[in-house]
Amino acid sequence: xxxxWTAVAGFLTGVTASMGLGGGFxxxxxLTVFAGxxxxxxxxxxxxxxxxxxxxxxxxxxxxKLIEWKxxxxxxxxxxxxxxxxxxxxxxxxxxxxxxxFAGLLVFVGLREIFHKKxxxxxx
Amino acid sequence: xSIVWCRGNTIFYMKDFIKKHAKILTGALCGLLNGxxxxxxxVVAVPMLRFFGLEARxxxxxxxxxxxxxxxISVIAYSLRGSLEWxxxxxxxxxxxxxxxxxxxxxxxxxxxxxxxxxGVVVLASSVRILFFQ
Numbered sequence: 001x002x003x004x005w006t007a008v009a010g011f012l013t014g015v016t017a018s019m020g021l022g023g024g025f026x027x028x029x030x031l032t033v034f035a036g037x038x039x040x041x042x043x044x045x046x047x048x049x050x051x052x053x054x055x056x057x058x059x060x061x062x063x064x065k066l067i068e069w070k071x072x073x074x075x076x077x078x079x080x081x082x083x084x085x086x087x088x089x090x091x092x093x094x095x096x097x098x099x100x101x102f103a104g105l106l107v108f109v110g111l112r113e114i115f116h117k118k119x120x121x122x123x124x
Numbered sequence: 125x126s127i128v129w130c131r132g133n134t135i136f137y138m139k140d141f142i143k144k145h146a147k148i149l150t151g152a153l154c155g156l157l158n159g160x161x162x163x164x165x166x167v168v169a170v171p172m173l174r175f176f177g178l179e180a181r182x183x184x185x186x187x188x189x190x191x192x193x194x195x196x197i198s199v200i201a202y203s204l205r206g207s208l209e210w211x212x213x214x215x216x217x218x219x220x221x222x223x224x225x226x227x228x229x230x231x232x233x234x235x236x237x238x239x240x241x242x243x244g245v246v247v248l249a250s251s252v253r254i255l256f257f258q
Binding site for chain 2: 006007008009010011012013014015016017018019020021022023024025026027028029032033037039040041042043044045046047048049050051052053054055056057058060061064066067068069071072074075076077078079080081082083084085086087088089090091093098099100101102103104105106107108109110111112113114115116118
């Protein structure tokens with residue numbers, strides 16, 4: 001039974017992550033809420049999981065001319081400092097507090113997704 | 125009402141400050157969430173990429189590239205802390221790859237409004253469970 005849930009969680013995370021819809025939340029929620037994994041460990045698993053998924057998605061998105069590469073570099077350079085800050089906070093913040101903070105982020109994301117304004121897009 | 129502060133004879137507006145440093149702020153916030161939770165950078169990246177003038181599909185696709193590079197840095201940092209469970213991650217990857225191929229092809233074709241709303245309900249329900257039942 002467990003392999004079926006692993007497949008469902010992995011597949012759904014792959015679909016949503018590749019579409020930039022916050023797939024990481026799917027896997028972390030599954031791991032922490034249903035598989036009993038600690039918050040930090042779940043975050044690490046999601047990071048490892050995301051690398052090959054993102055590579056494949058980036059290949060297809062680049063072919064479809066959907067990635068604006070000139071914006072990626074400046075954001076990522078500043079992001080290195082952000083990652084360092086985030087990982088530093090991991091050593092300071094208690095696991096329970098971290099999980100509550102994550103839940104707070106989920107409330108924000110959930111409400112934003114449910115009540116988002118529908119945008120009519122032209123065909124790319 | 126705008127937030128304003130003064131230095132000497134110069135007045136600074138928060139709105140202008142954010143506009144001027146938007147890429148740096150976006151990167152720093154994405155990185156912070158990615159490093160802290162191992163996820164969540166896209167929450168900031170997607171709306172900010174829209175703010176930079178990209179249409180929705182492009183902002184979603186470009187956010188994948190941004191988070192990919194930040195995730196490499198985060199993986200290195202997590203690895204140094206000894207917080208990585210390679211074996212568990214590997215068990216999800218083959219299924220994830222299948223999902224990624226489908227999702228990447230769907231992004232060009234499917235209007236994702238309904239998908240976003242379903243996703244929102246799942247995320248909100250999970251937050252309630254984490255906050256009140258764990």
